[in-house]
Amino acid sequence: MMIGKEDLALSLSLSPTISTATNCRSHQFNLMPSFSSLDTRTTPPRSLRGIDMNQAPVTEREDSEEDMHAGVPSSPNSTNSSSSGKRNERDQVTFEERMIERAGSRGMSDEEDGGDGSRKKLRLSKDQSAVLEESFKEHNTLNPKQKAALAQRLNLRPRQVEVWFQNRRARTKLKQTEVDCEFLKRCCENLTEENRRLQKELQELRALKLSPQFYMQMNPPTTLTMCPSCERVSSSSAGNSGSAGSSAATVVPPSMHQTYQHHRSIVPAPWTPIPLRPAFLDTPPQRS
DNA sequence: GTCCTGGGGGTCCTTACGTCA
DNA sequence: TTTGACGTAAGGACCCCCAGG
Numbered sequence: 001m002m003i004g005k006e007d008l009a010l011s012l013s014l015s016p017t018i019s020t021a022t023n024c025r026s027h028q029f030n031l032m033p034s035f036s037s038l039d040t041r042t043t044p045p046r047s048l049r050g051i052d053m054n055q056a057p058v059t060e061r062e063d064s065e066e067d068m069h070a071g072v073p074s075s076p077n078s079t080n081s082s083s084s085g086k087r088n089e090r091d092q093v094t095f096e097e098r099m100i101e102r103a104g105s106r107g108m109s110d111e112e113d114g115g116d117g118s119r120k121k122l123r124l125s126k127d128q129s130a131v132l133e134e135s136f137k138e139h140n141t142l143n144p145k146q147k148a149a150l151a152q153r154l155n156l157r158p159r160q161v162e163v164w165f166q167n168r169r170a171r172t173k174l175k176q177t178e179v180d181c182e183f184l185k186r187c188c189e190n191l192t193e194e195n196r197r198l199q200k201e202l203q204e205l206r207a208l209k210l211s212p213q214f215y216m217q218m219n220p221p222t223t224l225t226m227c228p229s230c231e232r233v234s235s236s237s238a239g240n241s242g243s244a245g246s247s248a249a250t251v252v253p254p255s256m257h258q259t260y261q262h263h264r265s266i267v268p269a270p271w272t273p274i275p276l277r278p279a280f281l282d283t284p285p286q287r288s
Numbered sequence: 289g290t291c292c293t294g295g296g297g298g299t300c301c302t303t304a305c306g307t308c309a
Numbered sequence: 310t311t312t313g314a315c316g317t318a319a320g321g322a323c324c325c326c327c328a329g330g
Contacts, residue, residue, distance in 0.1 A: 122318060123306070141298085162297085163319055170299075171317090 124164065128154045132161070136168050 124132070131154055135142075142150065142165055144158075151158040 124318080144296085160318080164317095166298080167317065167319085173299090 122160070124156075124160075128156065132164050132168070136165065140169055140172070141165065 132150070135146075135150055139146065142161065147158045147161050147165075150156075151161045154161070
């Protein structure tokens with residue numbers, strides 16, 4: 001009995017594209033009020049002293065964006081003019097990111113964030129989460145530019161977007177682990193059952209062998225053959241020469257061995273190899 | 289070409305907080 | 310009203326990769 005993934009009624013998409021609807025079983029979007037600027041109908045009760053903690057401060061960020069657009073994104077150590085390529089591009093982006101990050105942290109200072117060192121829980125709005133999910137469906141990792149763009153679009157700090165994606169990947173992996181665990185459990189159950197069946201069959205054969213009638217009813221022994229490679233002795237087709245209990249063995253021609261014809265008969269018909277590990281587990285994670 | 293170093297981004301583990309039954 | 314379970318945002322440690330010196 002072969003087990004396919006479809007037999008497990010998996011709710012997870014196994015492709016790199018993750019299904020939002022099936023993966024986020026616990027997302028309580030509909031239970032959460034929306035406080036973001038995207039939904040202006042509601043008053044943000046989670047804001048601290050009039051500041052919505054789910055938002056990066058717009059004015060501060062606009063300042064930083066002005067700085068960026070004003071040509072500021074030169075590297076702080078002013079080495080970008082001599083350097084080029086990926087590194088330079090990344091430095092440039094990260095500088096932009098730092099500007100936004102700094103503005104965000106300025107907007108939500110320690111004082112505003114509780115002031116006593118305690119963390120305040122920041123809930124993303126339904127709309128923000130939906131956009132993040134959509135983005136995650138396309139890419140489960142973000143490059144700095146994508147991160148900054150998404151943060152700007154959602155009015156969040158890049159760090160928040162980054163954390164969301166990290167946690168989202170972790171949730172996906174956890175879910176996948178659960179699915180894999182279930183798959184392996186099924187495999188184990190099937191192998192156990194198969195083992196039980198084979199043990200029973202073996203017992204029956206042994207009982208038959210001990211019975212004198214077994215020999216009476218046995219067909220004339222077939223020719224014993226031995227594989228020159230594995231030295232396994234097995235019986236070939238019945239009705240050939242030889243008598244009961246004959247120890248005469250013929251060597252399987254190498255050509256026959258190469259075709260594995262005699263090995264095929266060794267494998268019980270109903271037996272089908274079951275992969276111990278889903279193949280998709282062995283695909284290495286993609287790095288950006 | 290090789291080694292060292294620093295930065296960025298990833299995972300993993302953990303904590304703190306919000307929500308709900 | 311209290312409490313425990315659960316989900317999730319966020320912090321921190323650690324690792325890997327890569328570019329530059």
